[in-house]
Amino acid sequence: MPAREFVESGPVGTELFDTASARRSAHVLPDFVKGVLDGVPMTRTSKFLDAYKPDPFAPAGATGGHVCPFHGEGLFSDEELLQLLEAALSRGLHAKLHATADATVRQALEAVAVMRERYGDGPVFHVAHPEFVHPDDVARFAELSVVADASPVLWLPNPMNSVIAQQVQDHYMERIWPLRDLHDAGTLVAAGSDWPVAMEVPNPWLSIETMVTRRSPDPVFPGSLAADQALDLDTAIRAHTVNAARAMGLAERTGRLSPGMSADFIVLDRNVFDVPVEHVHNTEVRQTWFAGRLVHTAAAD
Template sequence: MIYTVAADQSMAEAIAVSGDQIIFVGDEAAADTYIGSDTKVVDLKGRLVLPGLVDAHIHPLGGAVKELYQCNFPFSADPDRIRETITRCVENRPDAQWIIGGQWDSGFFQRFEMLSPRSFLDEVSGNAAIFLSDDSGHNGWANSKALELAEVSASTPDPTGGTIVREQDGTPNGILIETAQGLVQSAVPKYSDKQYIKAARWFSNYANAYGITAAKAAAIEEEEMAGLVSADKMGELTIHMATSIRTPYGHRNTPLDFDEIDRIRDRYESEHVHTEFVKIFLDGVPTPARTAAMLDPYLPDKAHGNDFNGGDLHVGLDMLASDLVELDKRGYTVKMHTAGDRSVRVGLDAIEIVRKTLGNSEKRHELAHAGFIHPTDIGRFAQLNAVADLCPILWHPSPIIDAVISAVGERGKNYWPTRDLLDAEAPILAGSDWPSAVPNANPWPGVEAFVTRRDPRDNVKGSLWPEQAILLEEAIEIYTLHGARAMKMEDRIGSLEVGKLADFIVLEQNIFEIPVDEVAQTKIHQTYFEGKLVYEKN
């Protein structure tokens, strides 16, 4: 069976491909007329065909270099597991000056009290500088050697928008919140061009194995774009990539350097790398770090008091609107990091100013991590042609959701209003946000959880706001056609129709005929990219 996701013909028995394009979709008898002496005929043997999936919010090379070069432990790791992992990495790389890795989860230091996280790492790090990221990618954990090389000491002031967590005498305790982690990250040696090319090749194969044939990099550095383009020119990129050019993280009150953004866009565009996208950060994360901008205060705590709502946005409304107007005029689609309902509202306000200034252009600007949305703002997405970017895959109970609830309170249980957004005809996309918050880029747990609102890995019981569940067909459309629109490629990918590229996947089972709580276990039999077989299950 072939599920096309096309509005006028959702089901078919056969498709015919010539070169990189689909030339026929329909019944098996009519398909016979396309069979010639040199035609390859594939019998699906009852398997299901879908369009290739789109991960519309991912950090492709960040995830690839993590898997290839870093020291990793699962989000669930306790102090003993972290100690064992770091010890092993140090032993395996005795000459390493830096060991980078992670990821400790958002509630780790609430569950495991440490007088000095820095000293904990010092005990097992030897002579190496250690720097670990958390599950959100917004906070860091460093040992003494890393702080020394980065010249972070008791006299170092907190950067704007960040916190160096300190011991009683003012000595940094190793935890660096938001922009403070940049103090150490800036001292970490860069990966080489060859390493990034290898990472791009690795990611392409990795994504294809999950049935992903297109992906949107959520915030990408220039050297990462260079790696993708080099791999593409070598013929080794079997995935469509949209690259959201990263802009400075942290608080600013000056305009972006639009000419520099143009330079990066023009230099790194290639056949499969599309560069007319930009990323702007408005806030942080709604975890115990309390850096997402919320309309109502977080739960009281010692560090923030009783009325803290996340502080100032990274970019105020006037500056944000000015940036968006100029970027829209220059042809960019902007993805804004908006993890709190206050940042979502300001993002919508800025888009409204763009629409009033320039008219309702085809640029569908995106509000990323938009899980907290005030009910009065739901309808504005459709009105403004603004996209709710749902990521990471956290629309189910999990330790991260527990950490969010511990910070924001009971409203954390009303997270990800997917049903309300669809009913309001809001544009939606979905992404993994890998390697943040999720163990891998597998989209199938996200598809299942859209429908069940339960943990697809069955690690946590219960459901998260089950009234927001959607249909399986709607979930597939979000991961295909909606994602294609986010890539600005809906005329070429996202559904199986004559004239579109032959990007499709063959599943081991028909997900419409199995219990929905088995969808997360979906395995890919084959992945085709532009008519070529690029992955086949052994």
Template structure:
């Protein structure tokens, strides 16, 4: 007679994609103590049941491991959903003015209007005093802060500029830019690039009356939203002090419903707050079972829409007022970056490195090559977002054990690519996002939403579809982005399950349905393996389980809607 305790839960008669290379498919699995205890055929797993085992027979429904989002901004995304004016990246500036005006009617005369996301195509055209005046009028004098779809830039009104203490004579901050209207004598426009955005965020933060309660609600909203899309592990891409405290509060209350890996900026970032050694100490002080301060965050460059990405080839030149050889400049040099990566070895930390340009990606790969030669395998190094890569650098990811942290959400259906195409030469755009090349070269391709960048939700089914099709889910958009890089569905699924879990240091915890790992799994409303690839974005999660406990069920939502 076996002394092994009976499972708490058994799932039978399912189509189970395990993400386990040794056994990619199964019919059933058992859960004991929040972990997968057995995987196999329904008859074999059913035989393990005891008198107290709860048995679920799914009638052939598809079950996947809980999805892993390798790159999200939980504080910003949760705050947007819980508190802020919702904008769509496709909204025109006229629609935005109307939404701001309507939102203002609900607020007191001094309350902030905070919202997003503003599409890059709008940010391209509002750098003038006329649109600043229109935003002032729509807000009724209330301070405004609108975030763009890259989260690197902000659009504020005159009241916010006054609260920031910024005038037309104010010099640009290091690493940032106050956009001015040359036709109006250099007057401020309210558009803020890069670090200038942090100044507006600091003024907003100072206005909050109970920031701790607000942040706790924001983080709880972020986690519940992730669960509704089937996500049970996430890497927060820039974890500030407020997030550590809010996550600790949620952990203490037993309300953490996903594995959370934090990434702590080592230099001033787009959100205001403590960075560097002090933040690393704060993160470590808040380590818990489900919340792990295991990564630093290094921002090597900006975004191509504002020509702050570091490129190997020149940007598009729009006339004599621009340097035809301009390629952008990285924010770090080689020696400083090498020293920071050495610190990762010394302190047992990993690193997420934002590098949107091919020049900045090469800078990272060169630095990693040096420290790998000096110190050996060591930490996990990720490069986000690997949009542009030179041919010579693609095989280096596998050779140096560097993770390409890709963001398929940025391709479609947002408008970022339209703005990028105005700044980056067509031949470079046409060869971008080399996902198949990276996979075939042996790299560990990990997908991340970059939520709330590009789209207002972290919907993984859009990103999964575009990895397979390289096409916009909107059938009226008939173009494809570098279609040679299409992945097979199972390859794309690994980029949303096992791979990002491994990339964030959770490969021994979650990401696949393997005995001993956390029982994180989801039940889908359709068989994504039998439908046309261009219908994957319609997929909805019916149930999400985290450590064997159901944390999301779509049924109550559907019942309420009837």
């Protein structure tokens, strides 16, 4: 539930939060609020600790955010963020915070630390799209039990990252999407689609493969992106299954095949552990089962 108007118009903030229980059903779980703390690095709307490079796309004579030093601007003051989290947690809700660059990631972590003092270990916090995390802040994710919501599929060479490399200091690109650092520090890394914002088709196989390869399957975009932040295949699959369930508070209901859990599973055309990892993005789903019911069957070949 958005804290402020974002993609669509409609009720937001406490007006919306107060309707959560009325909107709840078996499979609609309005448990989280979302605060968008900054924008995206391509357009210099993410907030960084180290200034952007001068804007290579700035029109002649441009000023303000197009020149250097410019760090980007956050969308919430520290006080506004605490007010949002208080509004959420006092209603029994949890919080997902969009923070794409290191300054807003730090702001989010500071706010979570305050809320842990007030509310203890119960509330769940996510930082969504943590593309850039200061090395000093990596360990704080686990210390504060903050989920790293790895969404969407942007940890590979692509046009977006080419533009980002022109806008942010080079050292940032060397550690972009620090999923390995976060995982090794004990952070719950949970994959999400960010659908429909960033992807037309929320295909998890591309996401799983590229968490491991940090390469694009498309030869038009060669090379790798911060390859030492790669995860192994087992960890990438966990990020898309059990970790995502845990992140949503559904660990006792789904995310694993185990007696008593919801029978949510898929039948694949291959064992992804038996094929070269570069083939994982071509994986096809033959059947989809949800809560023990067959809900999708692929067309016959």
